[in-house]
Amino acid sequence: MEDRFSSGKKVAILGIAVNIVLLLLKLTAGYSSGSQAMIADGFNSMGDVFASTVTLLGSIYAAKPKDADHAWGHGKAEYIASMIIGFSMVVMAIYTITGSVDSLSSGAELEFSWWLVGVAGTTIISKFILYCYCIKKSKKFNSVLIKANAQDHRNDVFVTSGTLAAIFLSMAGLYFMDGLIGLAISAWIIYSGVIIVLESARVLMDAGVGEKTLEEYKKRVMEIDGIDHIDSLNTKPVGAKSILVVKISVDRDMTVIKSHEIGKKIEEELLASYPELDDVIVHVNPDLPHEEGRHCQL
Known part of the structure; x- marks a missing residue:
């Protein structure tokens, strides 16, 4: 082909x-x-x-x-x-x-x-x-x-x-x-x-995708149950495709296995939905106190 x-x-x-x-x-x-x-x-x-x-x-x-x-x-x-x-x-x-x-x-x-x-x-x-x-x-x-x-x-x-x-x-x-x-x-x-x-x-020079595309990725991530908020979401170009790096926060009392399942679901669903993504890397944080306005960085 x-x-x-x-x-x-x-x-x-x-x-x-x-x-x-x-x-x-x-x-x-x-x-x-x-x-x-x-x-x-x-x-x-x-x-x-x-x-x-x-x-x-x-x-x-x-x-x-x-x-x-x-x-x-x-x-x-x-x-x-x-x-x-x-x-x-x-x-x-x-x-x-x-x-x-x-x-x-x-x-x-x-x-x-x-x-x-x-x-x-x-x-x-x-x-x-x-x-x-x-x-x-x-x-x-x-x-x-x-x-x-x-x-x-x-x-x-x-x-x-x-x-x-x-x-x-x-x-x-x-x-x-x-x-x-x-x-x-x-x-x-x-x-x-x-x-x-x-x-x-x-x-x-590793310029990421546009803000509109980042917002689309963010909305898709937040549709997945169990996420409290997104800490950050960025992309890195690798040739014609990009790597999506997502940092999310979940309930601090959630088990490691459950948080891992959420991270895996984010990876699978975004890769299936967006062919321009080569890989999705998810980092999971516990939902700890944070300054207002600093919990989601795009």
Whole structure:
């Protein structure tokens, strides 16, 4: 059966194959015509090849089972891979900025050709198909790594559309637009890369789920009989899933066996109700006097 990791591998292999072809087409067309926008687009495809390779390696490593050194598995490898993709996009974009600046300062003229138009059209169509495929898989498996690839393909649709606009504007003598669009392409890639880095960093820095989701978990826990109150409830991300850590208070005279049964029921019911949870850890306290307003920390 296909899972998030095998799907990530398929997305990566498909991306590598398509992007290598587009890379060769774009750089050949760009350098032969002097189009800085197409050259920038070509280097963007070079970054896409790297991104797809990182996706492949990240999916393979993240699929490894739990071991003695990784009690919660290797799922965070997806986020490390996504962060690498984001940084690579930024580096490539900065490199292409120099070519666009040189084009503007030198007043270089773009030589129009239908070859450029054909390459741009092929890129837009193929990248749109890849985006649709990847975004569907990312939603199905809630994979940040596949989502990063989908965003990368989507960006390419907009980027190459800008390149196509520069090609046609050159027919009207607006050659400077090639350099300007090349700069705009680079800026867009930098923005997209930074967003991917920030999203990945959030999980790697153990940011928990939102307050609304915590409230939902809290209500579900309090539906279980025998709980006096919740002392605290927090989550810790482990790859695509989270660990829920719950501290509850029960009647101080309750037997250890009974309190253990309550804790086990919380674990079983929440794991059954919320597939995004990888584990539920329950700590049971006796209901001792406490300061008002401090017994439930979310």
